[in-house]
Amino acid sequence: MLARILSIGEELLLGEIADTNAAYIARGLFDCGVEVRGIETAGDHQEYVADAIRRACDAADFLIITGGLGPTRDDITREALADVTGRNLEYHDRIMDHMAAVLGRDRAKLLDNQKRQAMVPQGAEVLDNRCGTAPGLWLEHDGTAIAVMPGVPFEMYAMFEEAVLPRIRERARVQGRLVQVRRYHVIGLPESEIDARLGELMDRGREVQVGTRVSRGMCMIRTRAEGAAEDGERLGRLLGDAEQRIRDVFGLHLFAEGEQTLPDVVVKAYSERGLTLSAAESCTGGRVAAAVTDVAGASAVLRQSWVVYSNEAKQSLLGVDAATLSRYGAVSAEVVQELAQRALERAAADVAVAISGIAGPGGGSPEKPVGLVWFGLARRGAAEVRTERRVFRGGRQAVRDRATTQALHLLWRAALDGADGGR
Amino acid sequence: MLARILSIGEELLLGEIADTNAAYIARGLFDCGVEVRGIETAGDHQEYVADAIRRACDAADFLIITGGLGPTRDDITREALADVTGRNLEYHDRIMDHMAAVLGRDRAKLLDNQKRQAMVPQGAEVLDNRCGTAPGLWLEHDGTAIAVMPGVPFEMYAMFEEAVLPRIRERARVQGRLVQVRRYHVIGLPESEIDARLGELMDRGREVQVGTRVSRGMCMIRTRAEGAAEDGERLGRLLGDAEQRIRDVFGLHLFAEGEQTLPDVVVKAYSERGLTLSAAESCTGGRVAAAVTDVAGASAVLRQSWVVYSNEAKQSLLGVDAATLSRYGAVSAEVVQELAQRALERAAADVAVAISGIAGPGGGSPEKPVGLVWFGLARRGAAEVRTERRVFRGGRQAVRDRATTQALHLLWRAALDGADGGR
Numbered sequence: 001m002l003a004r005i006l007s008i009g010e011e012l013l014l015g016e017i018a019d020t021n022a023a024y025i026a027r028g029l030f031d032c033g034v035e036v037r038g039i040e041t042a043g044d045h046q047e048y049v050a051d052a053i054r055r056a057c058d059a060a061d062f063l064i065i066t067g068g069l070g071p072t073r074d075d076i077t078r079e080a081l082a083d084v085t086g087r088n089l090e091y092h093d094r095i096m097d098h099m100a101a102v103l104g105r106d107r108a109k110l111l112d113n114q115k116r117q118a119m120v121p122q123g124a125e126v127l128d129n130r131c132g133t134a135p136g137l138w139l140e141h142d143g144t145a146i147a148v149m150p151g152v153p154f155e156m157y158a159m160f161e162e163a164v165l166p167r168i169r170e171r172a173r174v175q176g177r178l179v180q181v182r183r184y185h186v187i188g189l190p191e192s193e194i195d196a197r198l199g200e201l202m203d204r205g206r207e208v209q210v211g212t213r214v215s216r217g218m219c220m221i222r223t224r225a226e227g228a229a230e231d232g233e234r235l236g237r238l239l240g241d242a243e244q245r246i247r248d249v250f251g252l253h254l255f256a257e258g259e260q261t262l263p264d265v266v267v268k269a270y271s272e273r274g275l276t277l278s279a280a281e282s283c284t285g286g287r288v289a290a291a292v293t294d295v296a297g298a299s300a301v302l303r304q305s306w307v308v309y310s311n312e313a314k315q316s317l318l319g320v321d322a323a324t325l326s327r328y329g330a331v332s333a334e335v336v337q338e339l340a341q342r343a344l345e346r347a348a349a350d351v352a353v354a355i356s357g358i359a360g361p362g363g364g365s366p367e368k369p370v371g372l373v374w375f376g377l378a379r380r381g382a383a384e385v386r387t388e389r390r391v392f393r394g395g396r397q398a399v400r401d402r403a404t405t406q407a408l409h410l411l412w413r414a415a416l417d418g419a420d421g422g423r
Numbered sequence: 424m425l426a427r428i429l430s431i432g433e434e435l436l437l438g439e440i441a442d443t444n445a446a447y448i449a450r451g452l453f454d455c456g457v458e459v460r461g462i463e464t465a466g467d468h469q470e471y472v473a474d475a476i477r478r479a480c481d482a483a484d485f486l487i488i489t490g491g492l493g494p495t496r497d498d499i500t501r502e503a504l505a506d507v508t509g510r511n512l513e514y515h516d517r518i519m520d521h522m523a524a525v526l527g528r529d530r531a532k533l534l535d536n537q538k539r540q541a542m543v544p545q546g547a548e549v550l551d552n553r554c555g556t557a558p559g560l561w562l563e564h565d566g567t568a569i570a571v572m573p574g575v576p577f578e579m580y581a582m583f584e585e586a587v588l589p590r591i592r593e594r595a596r597v598q599g600r601l602v603q604v605r606r607y608h609v610i611g612l613p614e615s616e617i618d619a620r621l622g623e624l625m626d627r628g629r630e631v632q633v634g635t636r637v638s639r640g641m642c643m644i645r646t647r648a649e650g651a652a653e654d655g656e657r658l659g660r661l662l663g664d665a666e667q668r669i670r671d672v673f674g675l676h677l678f679a680e681g682e683q684t685l686p687d688v689v690v691k692a693y694s695e696r697g698l699t700l701s702a703a704e705s706c707t708g709g710r711v712a713a714a715v716t717d718v719a720g721a722s723a724v725l726r727q728s729w730v731v732y733s734n735e736a737k738q739s740l741l742g743v744d745a746a747t748l749s750r751y752g753a754v755s756a757e758v759v760q761e762l763a764q765r766a767l768e769r770a771a772a773d774v775a776v777a778i779s780g781i782a783g784p785g786g787g788s789p790e791k792p793v794g795l796v797w798f799g800l801a802r803r804g805a806a807e808v809r810t811e812r813r814v815f816r817g818g819r820q821a822v823r824d825r826a827t828t829q830a831l832h833l834l835w836r837a838a839l840d841g842a843d844g845g846r
Binding site: 019035037211288317400 | 434440446449458460463465636708709712727739769820
């Protein structure tokens with residue numbers, strides 16, 4: 001089954017935002033076994049939009065459209081659809097009621113342009129929008145199923161998950177096809193090593209197809225199996241075998257599955273074990289704490305954390321010895337050792353990480369280049385603070401990003417090791 | 424002048440990343456006066472890519488392609504271009520030398536697939552890639568100028584700025600047209616108020632066109648003027664007049680211009696005045712410090728900062744009174760007052776902000792709903808800590824995002840007020 005995605009919005013053509021909607025939809029379609037052949041972005045030109053719709057109907061089983069459903073005359077998706085499919089636009093009473101309720105206004109007092117949102121191409125099914133006023137549409141034309149959703153991301157997400165994906169899955173079921181996809185996240189290995197460990201799993205033509213994508217020092221591994229609908233059990237077994245192999249070859253480099261992120265698994269690992277963590281951040285400047293507290297439930301895990309950007313702060317907040325700083329410099333094993341140990345003690349935490357590095361653009365030297373980052377990891381009951389030295393490539397943002405990822409990785413590993421008190 | 428953008432990459436169709444390249448290119452084209460009519464994304468299907476190229480050549484003056492220039496057989500951009508333009512692919516010696524130099528390898532030892540990158544459609548100009556191995560291309564076909572660049576963003580950015588945009592500007596100059604664009608960033612006003620203040624500037628048909636885009640509690644205002652190339656001075660004057668009007672009606676709500684961000688202007692305002700800042704973050708969990716330290720040069724401005732996520736941390740790290748916490752709760756004017764004052768004193772900073780709120784999803788109550796955030800702002804020499812209460816809509820990420828933006832806004836305003844010591 002083939003699909004095309006059409007994103008409508010002048011702001012996309014002006015380059016003011018990237019098209020994240022299309023990526024979200026493409027991923028959902030992939031997971032149902034639908035192959036996205038093309039994504040197209042158009043503005044408020046009805047003729048251009050109609051042309052894109054026409055081409056998609058020629059080539060695809062599904063066309064997923066977002067945007068252009070608002071109340072203004074620039075919102076031309078409804079008209080373009082009516083034009084291509086040769087249908088009239090009709091008022092829908094139910095939509096008027098819904099809009100009046102959402103806007104908290106009497107139906108009679110809706111403005112003329114608001115009423116435009118209640119226009120529906122004849123015969124199209126209306127998809128409820130529980131996060132906004134503009135309803136979605138589902139219609140069939142020339143063998144292509146067309147879904148139309150609002151362009152506002154959180155309105156679209158809900159409608160896609162609740163109304164569009166189930167209709168697409170149902171169609172796949174009727175066609176007797178079944179696709180299963182799983183995802184795994186690996187950290188701490190270069191791409192070539194990941195490929196080598198996957199070995200023959202990566203060979204083309206296998207029933208379980210394996211793909212990888214490296215990004216920000218991590219790698220996502222995707223497995224996919226496709227077969228007849230009645231084959232579900234066998235496909236599940238094949239994917240299970242591949243999963244077992246992936247677990248075996250990656251061990252603790254495999255940190256998450258599916259939609260989980262590294263901060264998610266850090267918070268999960270600590271809260272499941274009743275452990276707490278803290279951080280003393282220099283070059284990451286609060287990013288580690290921010291990443292952990294982005295996760296709901298972080299309050300059980302992180303109670304306090306320090307940003308010690310200057311040498312004075314390292315001394316006054318966490319009591320790093322002035323002699324250590326002057327002898328070894330702020331970016332050194334000795335300083336991250338002291339920082340991590342003091343953060344552990346002052347926070348009364350089970351694990352503390354310290355990060356000190358040279359993010360750039362300035363501040364580098366031949367011995368300590370931009371990208372050099374020292375990590376210290378202190379654990380309650382452990383005799384020593386472990387240290388690690390890394391040199392990350394890229395600009396200031398890339399170095400801070402990688403350093404944050406590495407700190408989270410160290411925290412996660414420390415929680416897993418925590419069963420033996422880190423000794 | 425019309426353009427189309429074609430992004431090639433299987434990972435885009437799988438939904439694994441959003442197409443940020445297209446947004447970057449679209450923005451650059453807009454600023455040269457080129458109108459982007461459509462953006463298209465395709466995978467590794469040569470036929471599909473060739474079809475997209477053909478359609479773009481029919482409709483646009485410029486076609487900007489990214490991706491599909493790598494060494495593998497899946498990289499089919501060169502072949503698709505050769506097919507559509509009816510040219511042969513030829514080896515380019517200079518590219519081979521460049522690749523050998525970048526890879527630090529003898530030319531004779533380049534692998535066959537690496538040599539694919541040295542294939543160029545006959546007559547195409549080669550654009551140097553100073554950040555990677557795959558060169559770009561510039562060619563003309565049927566009146567359309569086609570630029571081809573690698574899909575790796577940082578390789579593309581450099582090539583686009585240094586080789587592609589100058590060629591496009593030159594063409595605009597030859598055609599005798601000139602476009603100028605300016606951007607302004609406003610904070611702290613609802614969209615309706617921004618529209619009202621812009622007044623007749625927003626009218627259609629004026630020589631200076633004004634557009635707005637609201638995002639994350641801020642608004643970008645764009646002005647654009649177009650005319651004959653010899654009209655440059657007059658257009659500049661018109662944009663200058665509009666700018667003066669925008670400055671007048673927005674005053675201190677206008678915080679940045681062009682590509683500047685809110686963290687950029689915070690760091691600039693403090694470093695220009697020799698001031699320092701600090702933060703005591705509860706619900707933002709380090710995001711304010713992380714945003715400030717994202718900016719190069721932040722070390723002169725932020726020396727230390729605290730994440731005080733728990734009540735104990737508020738007491739032990741910043742000495743908030745247990746009685747204040749139990750009487751008013753952590754999310755209260757009283758607590759952010761104490762936090763901000765102590766952060767100011769302990770950091771010996773000129774300004775300190777404290778943020779305490781309920782980011783959700785849990786923890787809300789009728790009196791203190793999810794989204795409620797209190798801000799405290801302490802300034803050296805000021806008798807009182809200013810407080811501000813806000814209720815932000817949206818989920819956990821949106822609340823943390825808005826709270827961070829508001830804290831940065833308060834910090835920026837405090838620096839501007841700083842001339843009188845905040846008294």
